[in-house]
Amino acid sequence: MIHIFSRIAARSPRQAISASNRHISRLHREEFSCWNQAYQGIHSTSNHMTPSDENLEAQAAPLAEGNNHSCSPSVQATPDIEKKYVHRVYDAIAPHFSSTRFAKWPKVAGFLNSLRPGSVVLDTGCGNGKYLGFNPECFYVGCDISPPLIEICAGRGHEVFVADAVNMPYRENVGDAAISIAVLHHLSTEDRRRKAIEELVRVVKRGGLVLITVWAVEQEDKSLLNKWTPLCDKYNEEWVDPSSPPVRSQSATMLDSIQETDEDTGITKQTDEQLKNIYDGSEDKTAAACSDSLIMDEHDKTQQEYFVPWHLPFHRAEIGVASAAALQNGLAKKDDKKGTVVYNRYYHIFVEGELQRLVAGMKNAAIVDQFYDKSNWCILLEKL
16 A cells, blocks of 8 residues: 555645555655645644645645646635635535434445556545445545645544645646545635646546536536525636735625635634624625525526535534634634534536536546536546
8 A cells, every 4th residue: 555655646735644554654755745744744743734725725735757647826826705615614614524424425436446456545525434345345545725634534544634726746647536526616716627627627537527516507406505505796707816906896695705815814804803793693695695686696696605604513622712802803603592603615516517617628538428417517537
């Protein structure tokens, strides 16, 4: 397994965590030249290091020799909305989230079981690793942006590390298959979603397969949409660089209020107060604003940007400093009736045909299958 892991790894700085072979990052640092020393040493919760989003971006990978998978800095840079409402949320809820993620989707299970013995499977956005090792005849390497989730995987003996889906530290043509299960809908721009697909195709061999699933607008349970908070205005490229001021007109939209950076405390306080008011019910302009926006914009008739709540029970161990800070800053709210702290996760939910449009124009990939399953749009690609 050490040989396979080192063959897969590109020369880019990322955080190696391997519970089954914990000596890897210590004895083979030269071989695993992608591992940056700043990201080593989180093999146990007693020696925990959590890299910040800024550190991950600052160490954007030198490419492996012979590789050329660069993309524009605006695509690789993580937008604030993903930092605050994806990365930090999953870091905070990781143990509770993991406890709810154990059932395997039949379509994903069937795909993994169809692979030839000895296949190398790359799981991008592996979460708690529920698919890692599913087919014992295959070899698995997983990555996720959340260090706490990666620690859970490592504790189960999986080969995993922290990495970004739009800039994966794999060499080209190393995997026999790759999966991205319920990941792309957390990326807030079309270019980043497309780049993530390109990365999945890049890292598999010619003839390799890529399975992608995303949440669908067409939910089987229509009542779920009423429990989600709609966000107005798509989070476009112009918002990615905090040094560039937003050019949109001022309006009562959620995404307008998320452009702030951590360092700009004045804007942060104002935004957090706005969010807190909205969550507390004292300001309820979002739905109306979205309705007006959808009526006026003939090209955007379907609401696709949402905050989806996660209810973290008070009794969970992770209710602590992180949750207290989130409550104070307005990034989470208390629901005393349910006895939970409520975090909001950013989602871009997909319409029918959207995955196919993202793939269109990729000369090195062909669509093998596309289907709807359990409120998800799914696509199976083959690398040409």
